[in-house]
Amino acid sequence: xxxxxxxxxxxxxxxxxxxxxxxxxxxxxxxxxxxxxxxxxxxxxxxxxxxxxxxxxxxxxxxxxxxxxxxxxxxxxxxxxxxxxxxxxxxxxxxxxxxxxxxxxxxxxxxxxxxxxxxxxxxxxxxxxxxxxxxxxxxxxxxxxxxxxxxxxxxxxxxxxxxxxxxxxxxxxxxxxxxxxxxxxxxxxxxxxxxxxxxxxxxxxxxxxxxxxxxxxxxxxxxxxxxxxxxxxxxxxxxxxxxxxxxxxxxxxxxxxxxxxxxxxxxxxxxxxxxxxxxxxxxxxxxxxxxxxxxxxxxxxxxxxxxxxxxxxxxxxxxxxxxxxxxxxxxxxxxx
Amino acid sequence: xxxxxxxxxxxxxxxxxxxxxxxxxxxxxxxxxxxxxxxxxxxxxxxxxxxxxxxxxxxxxxxxxxxxxxxxxxxxxxxxxxxxxxxxxxxxxxxxxxxxxxxxxxxxxxxxxxxxxxxxxxxxxxxxxxxxxxxxxxxxxxxxxxxxxxxxxxxxxxxxxxxxxxxxxxxxxxxxxxxxxxxxxxxxxxxxxxxxxxxxxxxxxxxxxxxxxxxxxxxxxxxxxxxxxxxxxxxxxxxxxxxxxxxxxxxxxxxxxxxxxxxxxxxxxxxxxxxxxxxxxxxxxxxxxxxxxxxxxxxxx
Numbered sequence: 001x002x003x004x005x006x007x008x009x010x011x012x013x014x015x016x017x018x019x020x021x022x023x024x025x026x027x028x029x030x031x032x033x034x035x036x037x038x039x040x041x042x043x044x045x046x047x048x049x050x051x052x053x054x055x056x057x058x059x060x061x062x063x064x065x066x067x068x069x070x071x072x073x074x075x076x077x078x079x080x081x082x083x084x085x086x087x088x089x090x091x092x093x094x095x096x097x098x099x100x101x102x103x104x105x106x107x108x109x110x111x112x113x114x115x116x117x118x119x120x121x122x123x124x125x126x127x128x129x130x131x132x133x134x135x136x137x138x139x140x141x142x143x144x145x146x147x148x149x150x151x152x153x154x155x156x157x158x159x160x161x162x163x164x165x166x167x168x169x170x171x172x173x174x175x176x177x178x179x180x181x182x183x184x185x186x187x188x189x190x191x192x193x194x195x196x197x198x199x200x201x202x203x204x205x206x207x208x209x210x211x212x213x214x215x216x217x218x219x220x221x222x223x224x225x226x227x228x229x230x231x232x233x234x235x236x237x238x239x240x241x242x243x244x245x246x247x248x249x250x251x252x253x254x255x256x257x258x259x260x261x262x263x264x265x266x267x268x269x270x271x272x273x274x275x276x277x278x279x280x281x282x283x284x285x286x287x288x289x290x291x292x293x294x295x296x297x298x299x300x301x302x303x304x305x306x307x308x309x310x311x312x313x314x315x316x317x318x319x320x321x322x323x324x325x326x327x328x329x330x331x332x333x334x335x336x
Numbered sequence: 337x338x339x340x341x342x343x344x345x346x347x348x349x350x351x352x353x354x355x356x357x358x359x360x361x362x363x364x365x366x367x368x369x370x371x372x373x374x375x376x377x378x379x380x381x382x383x384x385x386x387x388x389x390x391x392x393x394x395x396x397x398x399x400x401x402x403x404x405x406x407x408x409x410x411x412x413x414x415x416x417x418x419x420x421x422x423x424x425x426x427x428x429x430x431x432x433x434x435x436x437x438x439x440x441x442x443x444x445x446x447x448x449x450x451x452x453x454x455x456x457x458x459x460x461x462x463x464x465x466x467x468x469x470x471x472x473x474x475x476x477x478x479x480x481x482x483x484x485x486x487x488x489x490x491x492x493x494x495x496x497x498x499x500x501x502x503x504x505x506x507x508x509x510x511x512x513x514x515x516x517x518x519x520x521x522x523x524x525x526x527x528x529x530x531x532x533x534x535x536x537x538x539x540x541x542x543x544x545x546x547x548x549x550x551x552x553x554x555x556x557x558x559x560x561x562x563x564x565x566x567x568x569x570x571x572x573x574x575x576x577x578x579x580x581x582x583x584x585x586x587x588x589x590x591x592x593x594x595x596x597x598x599x600x601x602x603x604x605x606x607x608x609x610x611x612x613x614x615x616x617x618x619x620x621x622x623x624x625x626x627x628x629x630x631x632x633x634x635x636x637x
Contacts, residue, residue: 102526
């Protein structure tokens with residue numbers, strides 16, 4: 001274990017999905033779902049990956065889980081490279097990275113009892129010895145996610161959405177993972193349940209020292225539990241910084257637009273909203289230069305030809321925008 | 337709450353009983369009411385199974401016993417369904433004939449489901465196998481199943497086992513296609529991805545996560561295959577390519593009565609009624625199961 005290295009390092013991750021067409025099913029095009037994403041997560045830290053639908057944030061999560069192989073790039077867990085691991089070793093690695101999915105209805109097998117759902121990872125990783133031990137461990141998991149112990153003999157359809165999401169979290173906790181990827185884990189829940197689940201995740205993080213990769217489209221949710229935020233647009237990270245900096249002084253025009261879209265629970269508040277024009281370009285044929293240039297309110301000639309790199313603009317604050325290089329050209333909070 | 341509810345304000349009239357009192361139905365009557373097709377189909381299939389099992393005790397005589405002196409008798413108190421051109425009792429032959437139909441129907445449904453599931457799961461999980469195997473299935477499905485069965489029967493000698501094998505080969509590609517489709521959609525389900533992330537091995541995923549969730553669709557498909565296999569068996573027997581003539585099957589009885597159908601229609605009529613009712617019953621059962629298990633399946637089958 002390297003104490004100085006981050007728990008998870010993702011280096012220039014790319015995932016392109018081929019599109020098969022034509023008579024013989026040859027590759028006719030590619031979806032550039034994730035196109036060079038670099039970040040890291042430290043132990044016990046929450047990193048949020050935000051962006052609108054189709055920007056590739058879920059693909060990043062699934063690539064780290066190795067639900068498919070990467071097109072390019074490297075992923076290190078605790079200094080050990082996991083993106084090219086062989087099947088046998090990979091299976092044991094899975095013990096350390098777990099996932100909670102968005103939809104609490106399709107993420108639990110409708111034909112398995114809660115006990116069997118929670119027992120699955122425990123049995124797979126050889127963590128139980130005998131039936132009594134299994135029962136104890138499953139009950140301990142139910143305690144952790146604040147569900148009644150006697151619910152273990154029920155089927156998923158007997159639970160509400162929030163309760164099901166707790167079962168999903170319990171399953172992710174079962175093997176004692178270091179990192180849990182929450183893929184839109186609270187997006188399908190209503191507001192009060194959402195708050196409960198977020199608080200539960202925060203409590204569990206304190207209790208167990210978990211690192212969380214929190215994938216979400218909702219900045220308002222992210223604000224409550226994250227340490228750092230990475231903003232994605234069309235398969236790339238456009239800005240990465242800690243929570244306070246992001247919400248107070250983000251640099252990237254896209255981040256500003258996202259922030260201005262967060263609803264404020266005050267009907268009298270008058271705000272200047274940044275309304276983006278047009279739709280997200282297709283990831284099959286992304287724009288040249290800066291990917292955001294087709295919708296950016298501050299676009300200038302350089303943006304159309306040269307791709308901006310993710311550069312440091314402050315302490316631990318990365319941003320990919322040409323305006324950062326123009327002296328005094330940064331979009332300051334007051335400008336928005 | 338109740339103290340402030342409008343109904344309890346002094347002087348206000350109490351609510352009239354506008355809602356009818358819900359009928360108290362027993363569990364069984366409730367099921368009959370909700371799934372009439374399952375009940376009717378199930379009962380009829382049950383009756384047919386009863387007839388097949390207890391054929392010797394239902395006032396039948398030897399269905400193969402010849403009595404040339406008593407040939408082509410009209411239905412009467414002695415010969416309920418009459419006798420055929422060789423003097424055999426049509427009633428006994430029809431009762432015993434249910435054994436062949438049900439045996440062929442159920443065996444084909446079972447074998448085709450097993451074989452189709454096996455191939456469907458393999459094709460759904462291994463892309464390279466999928467491309468080849470599914471083209472073969474397409475090829476098999478492009479031949480009308482009755483023609484395929486006739487061709488296969490022409491290669492072997494007539495027997496009930498060979499009929500079962502021939503119809504199974506003609507029917508299983510449909511199952512494999514259904515199962516492959518289900519596997520392809522089920523393996524994308526988040527609970528399967530979660531199982532992979534939990535370190536579950538592929539065979540266990542298939543056994544615990546994929547197969548149980550294909551069962552509903554598979555059962556429905558199996559009932560339809562059962563019905564279609566019964567018709568195919570009768571057709572094969574009718575054209576002389578099915579069960580050997582010595583075995584009383586509904587198709588055979590009809591084939592033998594065909595020459596006389598204008599003067600002695602009852603020889604064809606009774607086995608035809610039994611075949612129709614049995615096939616209808618199995619189809620009703622399948623329809624009912626489909627609606628009860630998953631209404632969304634209605635579009636897929």
